[in-house]
Amino acid sequence: MKITSAAFHISASALSGIPEGSSPEIVFAGRSNVGKSTLLNSLTESKGLAKTSSTPGKTRLINYFRINNQFYFVDLPGYGYAAVGQAEKAAWGNLLSSYIENRYSISLIVLLLDSRHPAMHSDRAMIEFLEFHEKPYGIVLTKYDKLRQKDKVHTRRVMESCAAKAKFIVNYSSFSGKGKSELLAHFDHYIC
Ligand SMILES: Nc1nc2c(ncn2[C@@H]2O[C@H](COP(=O)(O)OP(=O)(O)O)[C@@H](O)[C@H]2O)c(=O)[nH]1
Numbered sequence: 001m002k003i004t005s006a007a008f009h010i011s012a013s014a015l016s017g018i019p020e021g022s023s024p025e026i027v028f029a030g031r032s033n034v035g036k037s038t039l040l041n042s043l044t045e046s047k048g049l050a051k052t053s054s055t056p057g058k059t060r061l062i063n064y065f066r067i068n069n070q071f072y073f074v075d076l077p078g079y080g081y082a083a084v085g086q087a088e089k090a091a092w093g094n095l096l097s098s099y100i101e102n103r104y105s106i107s108l109i110v111l112l113l114d115s116r117h118p119a120m121h122s123d124r125a126m127i128e129f130l131e132f133h134e135k136p137y138g139i140v141l142t143k144y145d146k147l148r149q150k151d152k153v154h155t156r157r158v159m160e161s162c163a164a165k166a167k168f169i170v171n172y173s174s175f176s177g178k179g180k181s182e183l184l185a186h187f188d189h190y191i192c
Pocket residue numbers: 030031032033034035036037038039051052053054056057078142143144145146172173174175176
């Protein structure tokens with residue numbers, strides 16, 4: 001797949017605010033600070049499309065980006081941010097899970113995991129949730145440029161054992177561009 005156009009479409013703080021669902025959606029999920037905004041900018045080659053921040057937990061919205069005038073990239077709020085209060089955490093958890101569970105226009109969920117800490121508790125919970133609901137998902141291991149050589153095999157093994165139903169596992173670095181064409185090629189199977 002080649003991305004020829006990418007534009008911000010809409011932000012929603014509740015399910016009532018999201019578009020009708022007539023176009024396919026590729027959804028990006030992951031812990032706060034995993035590198036999701038940076039990845040979206042790198043995929044679309046537009047520096048400021050998704051805002052990036054080194055302060056985790058800032059994004060509280062579901063953001064829609066229109067891609068190639070054909071489908072959406074959906075940027076979900078990061079989960080697992082410790083400084084958020086329990087009540088707020090629960091509210092976001094409910095929003096995210098009901099979106100993923102009930103939204104029929106989702107073609108693929110891309111779960112971003114930090115390649116240096118790939119199987120944290122909240123990540124495992126997310127994988128279990130996706131597998132339980134039989135949602136098509138793939139994994140992107142972010143910040144791969146920071147992973148030490150000796151940890152690469154270990155990270156891969158951990159992922160393969162705890163994400164048995166993942167459609168793909170892609171090693172990714174937004175800084176070097178590693179994994180980008182591989183990931184875009186996977187998207188072809190989900191957008192017709
Ligand atoms: N080394 C490295 N750092 C990255 C990469 N992607 C993102 N980061 C850094 O990780 C931090 C969080 O990135 P951001 O995209 O805002 O994360 P988000 O909260 O998941 O949207 C920022 O300081 C980025 O510069 C990457 O591929 N390699």
